[in-house]
Amino acid sequence: MSANGIIQETELIDAATRWLGERMPDTWIVERAKRDPINVAEPGVDDLIELRAPNGTYSTVAVEARAAMEPRDVDRLLTGIARSLRALAGYVPLLIVAPWLSGRTRELLAGQNVNYLDLTGNALLKLDNPAVFIQSDGAARNPNPEPRKPASIRGPRAARLIRLLVDVRPPYGVTEIASAADVNPGYVSRLLDALDRDALITRGRRGVVDTVDVPALLRAWASDYDVFKRELVTTYVAPAGAATALAKLADTSMRTTVTGSFAAVRLAPVAAPSLLAIYCEDPRTTAEDLGLLPADDGANVTLLRPFDDVVWERVTVSDGVSFAAASQVAVDCLTGNGRMPAEGEAVLGWMAENEDQWRQASLPARPLR
Known part of the structure; x- marks a missing residue:
């Protein structure tokens, strides 16, 4: 990892530690862990945060800091770090920290019982012992978006494409979709890229659509359509x-x-x-x-x-x-x-x-x- 990457990672974890500490009672201690009693760091997590109650009970949370995290990254996370943690110690709480997490990313993380925190205040932390439950809402939109222009799912062309993805079982490729929906292949390719990033579809070799998350795709369409x-x-x-x-x-x-x-x-x-x-x-x-x-x-x-x-x-x-x-x-x-x-x-x-x-x-x- 580059020097810049290390600095950003450290800043994210420090900010997350402060954020959590400010929301716990004054009698609690929240700090970056000074020890690793169960070798949690072995699966490759970035650091550990310890939350200690006044009665002496504490929980060690494994932290994974990301400069950016898109919905599609959740699947990769769950087949990597999260799985390794669960195999290592039964269940070790995992906390994803990032500058900003989209609503879809947060939905997928919560669905897999993975805690998250972004620097705008979107957060979910659930611990059993000591018992902790924190949930808060921050920015709905990325305050520092990348220059890339996201594909819109608004309008007739998007409607035709989404209806086809929902109404017909995959697999199918860009050319087949474009022909069946009577939409330009270039537009189909761009919109499929966007849907894939949001984990609304999955794609295999040569961009073929393999699966469609029907409820999530229709809810996403509804948010852009009235x-x-x-x-x-x-x-x-x-x-x-x-x-x-x-x-x-x-x-x-x-x-x-x-x-x-x-x-x-x-x-x-x-x-x-x-x-x-x-x-x-x-x-x-x-x-x-x-x-x-x-x-x-x-x-x-x-x-x-x-x-x-x-x-x-x-x-x-x-x-x-x-x-x-x-x-x-x-x-x-x-x-x-x-x-x-x-x-x-x-x-x-x-x-x-x-x-x-x-x-x-x-x-x-x-x-x-």
């Missing part, structure tokens, strides 16, 4: 009720597909739906066909102009009414208000347990529709 806050949304009242308007969709003259609560309840009931959300090509004609009245307040029907033709892909039809694909329903609910995010999570749970019912086995030779 179907109910666009200018192409109009709201109405169905005088006879939203359920009656739903039944009339079978006879409408326009192409439509139902999303949101009324689509979610068919897959994973949470509560009786009240707001009917419909993608439609012509809101005015659809409203006339369904007998809807314009309304800003008290609306029970929302008509949505499609942001892209992807909303028509992989729909299902029941009693003459078209319902959006499970992936589209999930993300639309996740970005809604009220109980809709809970409905979206319920759909994600249904998707995990019923993959054979909604996920295609392979890509077709032509663009998906």
Whole structure:
């Protein structure tokens, strides 16, 4: 390691030690450990921090300092240092220290029971003896980002790509994805790189997508997407009720597909739906066909102009009414208000347990529709 690297590592560990010490009672001692009674340093950790309670009990925490850590690095960590520590001493608490850790990185670390601390105040530390629990939120965005411009998962092209990754089982390569989603291969490559860095997908030889973390990918998409806050949304009242308007969709003259609560309840009931959300090509004609009245307040029907033709892909039809694909329903609910995010999570749970019912086995030779 270069001299600069050693200085940065030392500064990170010193800062973490101070941060923890400031948050413990005055009677506790928090310091860099002066001893290594169980040879924790052998697996290659950077240092040890000791937390000592006034009754004499103490815990030695193995510290791994990183100048940067991306979500994809978590897997490498767990197959290296963390595994070695657990093999060496049953369970030795591991603390990752970095200048900043993204929300996805923190989520993955917490999911593997790995403690973390960044210098903006994002922290999670759980110790059994002495009992310690610290959790805090710091910066949501990197205060010192790298010059690299991250790929956005906002917009129609990203929607087509994400829907394909979710709706079709891998493996598939860049060229196959680009053809099936009708997206430029260069854009596909850049977006896959970004998704791989965030551990939302895994890639094998020659960049082929091997696995997709479906719930995490749809949640990430939802954070950059909001179907109910666009200018192409109009709201109405169905005088006879939203359920009656739903039944009339079978006879409408326009192409439509139902999303949101009324689509979610068919897959994973949470509560009786009240707001009917419909993608439609012509809101005015659809409203006339369904007998809807314009309304800003008290609306029970929302008509949505499609942001892209992807909303028509992989729909299902029941009693003459078209319902959006499970992936589209999930993300639309996740970005809604009220109980809709809970409905979206319920759909994600249904998707995990019923993959054979909604996920295609392979890509077709032509663009998906």
